[in-house]
Amino acid sequence: MDNSVPAPATGGTPPADTHLSADLRTPLRSDAFQLTDEEKIAGITEHFREIMQLLGLDLTDDSLAGTPRRVAKMYVQEWFRGLSPEHRPDVRLFDNRYQYQQMLVERDITLFSCCEHHFVPIIGKAHVAYLPGEHVVGLSKLNRVVQYYARRPQVQERLTRQIAEELKQTLHTDNVAVLIEADHLCVMSRGVNDTSSSTLTAEYGGVFGEDAALRAEFLRLIGK
Ligand SMILES: Nc1nc2c(ncn2[C@@H]2O[C@H](COP(=O)(O)OP(=O)(O)OP(=O)(O)O)[C@@H](O)[C@H]2O)c(=O)[nH]1
Numbered sequence: 001m002d003n004s005v006p007a008p009a010t011g012g013t014p015p016a017d018t019h020l021s022a023d024l025r026t027p028l029r030s031d032a033f034q035l036t037d038e039e040k041i042a043g044i045t046e047h048f049r050e051i052m053q054l055l056g057l058d059l060t061d062d063s064l065a066g067t068p069r070r071v072a073k074m075y076v077q078e079w080f081r082g083l084s085p086e087h088r089p090d091v092r093l094f095d096n097r098y099q100y101q102q103m104l105v106e107r108d109i110t111l112f113s114c115c116e117h118h119f120v121p122i123i124g125k126a127h128v129a130y131l132p133g134e135h136v137v138g139l140s141k142l143n144r145v146v147q148y149y150a151r152r153p154q155v156q157e158r159l160t161r162q163i164a165e166e167l168k169q170t171l172h173t174d175n176v177a178v179l180i181e182a183d184h185l186c187v188m189s190r191g192v193n194d195t196s197s198s199t200l201t202a203e204y205g206g207v208f209g210e211d212a213a214l215r216a217e218f219l220r221l222i223g224k
């Protein structure tokens, strides 16, 4: 099998995260190559087939035969779709005609991510809040921003800060709060094998960082 990585295409879309500060970007190859999804699926299928063969599995079994391609499609089209900048949500703002000025909280956003150290799931919830200024955002866009950054190999700290930074940029305000609570399958199912601990991370921007009462109100609204 030819194990070389396909050559990068020239031109095309820039790699993901160029709008984020360097310390917040997901580590990508400097020549982040721009294969089509089908090219990625074909390559990952071959490599996953080899992993299964090394484990001693019989790839002629009709239940196992389709697994390499199934896994490859899951990686490219679902678990890691947030590595493709074309999936970055298009967040449109609306005029805040209602002059709503209190915090808006979107809580209990379903979060599926993947631990970048072990490639197993991170499952949890994200809670985000912002203080509207002249603009408000469509509610579902908050969920979409969470999903975009979750759907890639992650550590929870970076995921939390990426979501906060994206919201600050798109909402044109620093007054953003993000809290994530999640279970890491790498902690639960292997290694330390702890099924009861969970991980909480938070990022408080603007007045959320300065005003303890506002932070407490956010935590109360999300039931913490
Ligand atoms: N900070 C942080 N660590 C994480 C996250 N997800 C997994 N980890 C940790 O990454 C660490 C990797 O440590 P290593 O010692 O290299 O890996 P390991 O031998 O598999 O570690 P154990 O899980 O302790 O068996 C582990 O402690 C994981 O729990 C995350 O989102 N954030």
Ligand SMILES: [Zn+2]
Pocket: 115, 116, 117, 118, 119, 120, 184, 185, 186, 187
């Ligand atoms: Zn892990």
